[in-house]
Amino acid sequence: MITITHSAGQYPIHFTSLTQALQSLPQDAVVLTDENVFTAWKGQLSQVPNVCRIEPGEGSKSFERYREVLSWMAKSGCSRRTTLVALGGGVIGDLGGFCAASYMRGIPFVQIPTTLLAQVDSSVGGKVGIDLPEGKNLVGAFYPPHAVHVPSEALSTLPDRQLRNGMAEVWKYGYILDAPLVDCLTRTDVRDDLQPIVQRCIQLKAEVVEADEFEKLGIRAKLNFGHTVGHAIEQVLRYEEFLHGEAIAIGMVVEARLGESMRITAPGTASVIEAQLKTAGLPTTWSGLQNPDPLIAAMRRDKKAHSGQLAFSLLTQIGECKLVENVAEGEVRSALLNS
Ligand code: NAD
Numbered sequence: 001m002i003t004i005t006h007s008a009g010q011y012p013i014h015f016t017s018l019t020q021a022l023q024s025l026p027q028d029a030v031v032l033t034d035e036n037v038f039t040a041w042k043g044q045l046s047q048v049p050n051v052c053r054i055e056p057g058e059g060s061k062s063f064e065r066y067r068e069v070l071s072w073m074a075k076s077g078c079s080r081r082t083t084l085v086a087l088g089g090g091v092i093g094d095l096g097g098f099c100a101a102s103y104m105r106g107i108p109f110v111q112i113p114t115t116l117l118a119q120v121d122s123s124v125g126g127k128v129g130i131d132l133p134e135g136k137n138l139v140g141a142f143y144p145p146h147a148v149h150v151p152s153e154a155l156s157t158l159p160d161r162q163l164r165n166g167m168a169e170v171w172k173y174g175y176i177l178d179a180p181l182v183d184c185l186t187r188t189d190v191r192d193d194l195q196p197i198v199q200r201c202i203q204l205k206a207e208v209v210e211a212d213e214f215e216k217l218g219i220r221a222k223l224n225f226g227h228t229v230g231h232a233i234e235q236v237l238r239y240e241e242f243l244h245g246e247a248i249a250i251g252m253v254v255e256a257r258l259g260e261s262m263r264i265t266a267p268g269t270a271s272v273i274e275a276q277l278k279t280a281g282l283p284t285t286w287s288g289l290q291n292p293d294p295l296i297a298a299m300r301r302d303k304k305a306h307s308g309q310l311a312f313s314l315l316t317q318i319g320e321c322k323l324v325e326n327v328a329e330g331e332v333r334s335a336l337l338n339s
C-alpha cells in the first residue's frame, strides 16, 4: 500500500484484484464504468447492484454526460454518504471524480483504474474534470479520492495499443525521475510483470504531487516532460491520429533534442530515448513536425506558458529534469524541424 498525503487528509492506494476491490466497497456504492470495461469484466460486475455504464471514449468527458451521470445518481437515490466508484480508464476517473466532487457538494470517491495510463497517472493526484468544445480539461477540480484500488489483472483485457500508450508515461517517469527504472524497462519484458513497475510509477507521482498538490510551485510541472510538444500535436490533430501516450512519445524525443541544443540535456540523450521508445512500439516522429507554426501557437497556450512564453520540462540527463521557462521560439522550431 502507498499512502498519499494532501492538504485535506490522506488516501491509500491498494494493490489488489478487481474482485477484492469490488468486495471492499460499501454496500450502497454506485459504480461508474464504460461499456468496454463492463463487457470485459461482466462476471465480476454482476455482483454490484448499482452500475452506470456510459459510452467509452474522450467524448464522454462532456457536460452532457456529466449531467446525465448526476441525474442518474439523483434518480438512484444517492445521498451525501454514497460512494461513487470510477471503474475504468482516465475518462471514467476524470468524469466520475468531477461528478463526485460536485454531487451534493462532494461525496466519497473511489478510483479503480483499469488502463495502464489511469493506474500510473490519472488516478493519482486528485485532478478531475471534463472537456469543453473549446478545449480539453477546461472544467474541473482538485478532488482527491478516498481510496484507489489498483487491480493488476484488469490490464489483461486492455488492447495492446492502449498498453503501449500507458507505457509512454512509464518511460516518462524513468526519464524525469528514475534512471534505474529506465534500465529495468530496457532489460526485461515488462509485460510479464507490470505490477512492480506500476507501483514504482505511482510512488514517483505521489512524491511529486505531495510536494506541489495544486500545481503552483513548478514541481508538478516536471511531470510534463514531452507534454508541451505532445499536447500541441494532439491539438493540431484534434485528438484524432495519436493516443496521448503516442503524442508524448514524439514529444519526448523532440524535447530531448531541444534540451540538447540548449545545452541543458546531456548530448546523445535524444537518440537513446528515440531508440528505446521505438523498441517499445511507440511513434517517435511525425510528418507534421515539419510545419512548426501551428504547433508553436498551440504551445503558447500550454498551461506552463505564462504570457505566451514557451516553457518545457527538460531533462538534464536520463533520470533528472527541470522546468525551463522563456525558451526561445527559434530553438523550438529547430528541434521540431530536426525530429
Ligand atoms: P480511456 O479511459 O478512454 O480508456 C482507453 C480505452 O480503453 C477505452 O476505450 C476504454 O473503454 C478501454 N478500457 C479501459 N480499461 C479497459 C480494460 N481493462 N480492458 C479493456 N478495455 C479497457 O483512456 P485513458 O488512456 O485511460 O485515459 C485518458 C484520459 O485520462 C484523458 O481524458 C486524459 O485527459 C485523462 N488524464 C487525466 C489525468 C489526471 O491527472 N486526472 C492524467 C492523465 C490523463
Ligand code: ZN
Pocket: 121, 169, 227, 244, 248
Ligand atoms: Zn500524460
